[in-house]
Amino acid sequence: MTELHQAAAAGEYDQVKEILKQQKCSPNQRDIDWSYKTPLHWAAAKGHTETVRILIEHGARPCLRTEHGWTPAHFAAESGQLAVLRLLHSIHAPIDKEDFCGDKPARIAEIYGHKHCALFLKKAEAECQAYRKTAANEGITLDDTDEEWAEQGKENEENRVLQKTTLK
Template identity: 30%
Template sequence: MAATDHSRSEAAKQRRQDQLQRWLGSETDQTGFEGRKTTGGSGTRRAKVQFAQGAVFMAACSAGDREEVATLLRQGADINHANVDGLTALHQACIDENAEMVQFLVENGSDVNRGDNEGWTPLHAAASCGFIQITKYLIDHGANVGAVNSEGELPLDVANEDAMERLLKAEIKKQGIDVDKARKEEERIMLQDARALLEGGGSLTPHPNTRATALHVAAAKGYIEVLKVLLQCRVDVDCRDIDGWTPVHAAAHWGQEEVCTLLADHMCDMAAVNNVGQTPLDVADENLADTLEELQKKQNALRSEKQKQNSVIETNQPISMVPVRTRRVPM
């Protein structure tokens, strides 16, 4: 069993390492600087300098070079700079089991509860990798043991080692955290925000990195009540994230049949293609294939019926016989 736990821990660590490696040295990591370029050369150069500083900062942290990290912070580097996957330097230090860097970053203001694009906090990362010392340190410095990632998982849920599970369970008990309530917290907050939007007292913004909207999230996770309220708000049912996925792509991929039906009833584009040319059917859970085909046929039938009705209305429209008036010629 210990060998299996170790393998899972290594797999989790490698997965997070791969995220950073895909980014390091890439010029695609310009999160936070889009739209800041001004006309003229100076604005463009400034954006590139900021991007370079973020890349250098992350690399210095990953290398464990605290002196360079401190210098970069004095020069204005953002300690919570995130790459395209939403990973911060603190996430990476946790993954690397670099306790000294974790301490240095936290003491200098790093956000211990910042989630990456998948909602993983540094505590999720440390718990997944089985790093007891770092986990204890994060908890002692305000890490939320009741935080949930995008899959609704607590740090406890991604822990693979008995010692880590015991530690997190003890902390959950100590803090009196309602685990079931914590897992449903995202849906509760989203429903609250959606209702505020419906009443005209709120607004929803896409995720800064992925551009996923609240409708994407509700569709992927099957938050039916949230979805219904958002649809009442007349949000764009065919909105796209950074990969060109629409909400029905997300619902189809995660096997959310009821969501797919709701979106289809609101005439979402069942044939929409993402950035690599895939339709919702192409990315769908195999168990949903027949359902999606039926929904598309139903949509097509509704469109045909509507077109026929419009044709009949146009044909029966009485012709207006407006008398032609003789144009007056000024005297």
Template identity: 30%
Template sequence: MVLSQMEAGKALTAAAAKGNTIKVQTILEEGRVHPDTLNEFGRTALQVMMMGNAKIARLLLEKGADPNIQDKHGITPVHDAARTGFLDTLEVLVEHGASVNIPDQNGALPIHFAIREGHRDVVQFLAPRSDLKHANVSGQTAVDVAKASCVPHMMDSLFAHIHS
């Protein structure tokens, strides 16, 4: 299986986006494709993968994918996992060196996304690992976003970590 760089990136990202673990593994191993190979849109498999598939995340990361890769908006896979609420994928990313403190182009950390979307379990995971004093470009910290979110008990999820 010899693929051009573009074909390899396209095949790998398509398999990851569909959640096809076996195909991802085959492309990585038999095709000897690096997990950070870009598709025609300039994105890697980790950036387009089905976020609810922690197995694909683990496979890509174990094969050397960059857990902190950012798109043109500064969004990392951790931002995506936090926004969509996939705690298992988030845990795999962090376990493999992903930072939870990389801001996007608006200064938002992954915890800001999780709070806005109301993912309490994700917020509880991120809070002790996040810089809760970090403000986005609007000057809002995670606590400010939680206060404005109107999501019941979101402040409780942060409270234990505010004074840490």
């Protein structure tokens, strides 16, 4: 876990700002010891809205996923962080992506009993999908895909198919 990961998790806004200003650490660095979480995942999970904002302003990608496919929106939904979810939605972050189990952030919010987050996310999902269509029609590029995670998903699927074939 880097100094930036720790500061983001603790909500140490000034420290996060200084680390980013000095470019000591990439805001998109994944921590392999913590399921490939980025500083943004930590800040979102802990509800540190202003820390989320500054990370994004410095290039943090809200589409990056953990090894289980969770985006920062999944973590915010799990811990009932409505302000973070609203912020992510306002910047057109992908809040409607499924994890490895097929669960979207709205489902995660439901599982953990965060009704206010689940209601918001259900409405926001439709808006997110509509914006994605509009952006495609107007040629607006969206940063809503984690290429590394998608590639890993392909490898995992190929391994599952290979295992099934071998077992037969």
